[in-house]
Amino acid sequence: MKIHNVAQGSAEWHALRAQHFTASEAPAMMGASKYQTRTELLTLKKTGITPDVTPSQQFIFDKGHATEAAARPLVEVQIGEELYPVVGTLGNLLASMDGATMLGETLFEHKLWNESLVAQVKAGELDPHYYWQLEQQLLVSGAERVIFVCSDGTAENFVSMEYRPVAGRAEQLVEGWKQFEADLAAHEVADTPSIVVGKAPDELPALRIELTGMVTASNLKVFEQSALAVIDSVKTTLTTDQDFADAKKAVKWCGDVEDAVTAAKKQALSQTQTIDELFSALERISKHARETRLKVDKLVKAQELAVKTNIKQKAEQALIDHVAAINKTLGKVVLPSVHADFVGAMKNKRTIASLQDAVDTELARAKIDASQTADSIRLNLTSLAELAADHAFLFNDL
Known part of the structure; x- marks a missing residue:
């Protein structure tokens, strides 16, 4: 990890974030964010234009920083070590840690108190909206664990859990960013959508x-x-x-x-x-x-x-093309069937924009799955070529 001497929230920090894929953006990239769709993130990265922060949002941000600062000493007592805010990068990935120990083995991540998240922390099971950020922090930093805290800055309202890397998630995250980067290159910014309200035909005179x-x-x-x-x-x-x-x-x-x-x-x-x-x-x-x-x-x-059929068929063809391109690189071997639930993704979506975003996100997930499977196949083929170079005749069922 390369450590950057920038203060979180500063102009330098914002400029650095604009040049990288950040941990806080990872949930949206994986289609798991509660606050931003994958398409919205693509547009933000393509244009570099971020929405203005409203006064109410700024109040929440300020409260978050204050409670984070108040909770840090409580975590330091808990783990017996001091914590220092760190901003680091690994290639094109960036992570801003609320705290890290001197040797970088333990990280600290803080979220404002809310009952839903408290229940997740107590159960030790976080939603993807939260764990993708932690996976990127661990990947970039090389740390062993994150102390994930939900609090209001007081000892009374303070819960925490230890999060360690989950097997397979880091690889999925890396493939996700690769697919996102490819999609970003081809992304076209749509016209700004307006709020669609149905307009009734003209008013008639009251019938008398x-x-x-x-x-x-x-x-x-x-x-x-x-x-x-x-x-x-x-x-x-x-x-x-x-x-x-x-x-x-x-x-x-x-x-x-x-x-x-x-x-x-x-x-x-x-x-x-x-x-x-x-x-x-x-x-x-x-x-x-x-x-x-x-x-x-x-x-x-x-x-x-x-409309739904057209969106679904285009996504199915895009996945077929993606799998075909991968199969060309594998020689005699072909990918197993790649599952994509486009119909399920479209459920309960009421506008063309939300339908398209949901299907695009599911398509990206399926492409990531295909790419990860292909990487495993390539690794196996390389091992076979090295270990059985003189016994290829034994592997007709390659």
């Missing part, structure tokens, strides 16, 4: 009918013309999140028109006998609204399925 044995006052003609015109204007070719949101809103709107017409009919019936012209017009409006509602509702479902 007064009867005294005959229609005495009504704006039915205006209402009918407006209703039919707006219903016919509902967009049925859906390509963007805005189109889907508008269509869903239109489905509800058409239902509201049907309800309004039904209510008007009931109100008119309470005043007089059926009047053919009145009710035929109301029937036309209601029927047209219903037909459009059903049509657009089906279109939304069909085109949502088409």
Whole structure:
């Protein structure tokens, strides 16, 4: 590890972070972060533009630094050694440690007190959101363990656990960053998405009918013309999140028109006998609204399925291409089947952007898995070539 003499939080520290893949970014890179998607991290690294820190975020950061400083002496008493903040790099990887012992065998990482994390620490099982950061800290520093603490800076609210490297995770992390670097080179920054809110078709005039044995006052003609015109204007070719949101809103709107017409009919019936012209017009409006509602509702479902299918098929082809490229380097040997659950990744995603990010993250995970398996195969092939150079005829089942 190369140690850098920079203070955490300084301009020099931020500049150093911008040139490396950091431990705090590892969870997002692995698709496990609670606060940032893998696609968002790709965009940040591609542009170098970080979001402005809000006052509420700054308050949390300041509180975190203060509680970390207060908790450090408690950990020093616990392990019987002093701790020093350290910033180190190993190749293109960077880790900023809240503390490390003089010989660098033990690290200290602190998180603000929250009940969910406290439960994980007490159980000794951390979520990937936390352990990928620790794995990178251990990899970069070469330390044996991390004392992971969750506290509010007091001895009363203080829990800790010892985290040691888990077999296979460091290799997975390294492959993850390799895949991320490859994806970063090809990453194209998308247009800034806007918050998609469905827009209902135009407002119609309130339907008003007064009867005294005959229609005495009504704006039915205006209402009918407006209703039919707006219903016919509902967009049925859906390509963007805005189109889907508008269509869903239109489905509800058409239902509201049907309800309004039904209510008007009931109100008119309470005043007089059926009047053919009145009710035929109301029937036309209601029927047209219903037909459009059903049509657009089906279109939304069909085109949502088409979007998901297109995203899934592109990801499947990308994985096939990745595996094929690896197999070319392995000679006679081919990779075993690489599992990717793109359907599962898309569950409960409501926008095209979130669907794409979820599938891209699962694709990256599968590519990492394939690359790790290929590395193991190459190691085995090298061993076989060295140890059985004169006995290749014995290994027809290579």
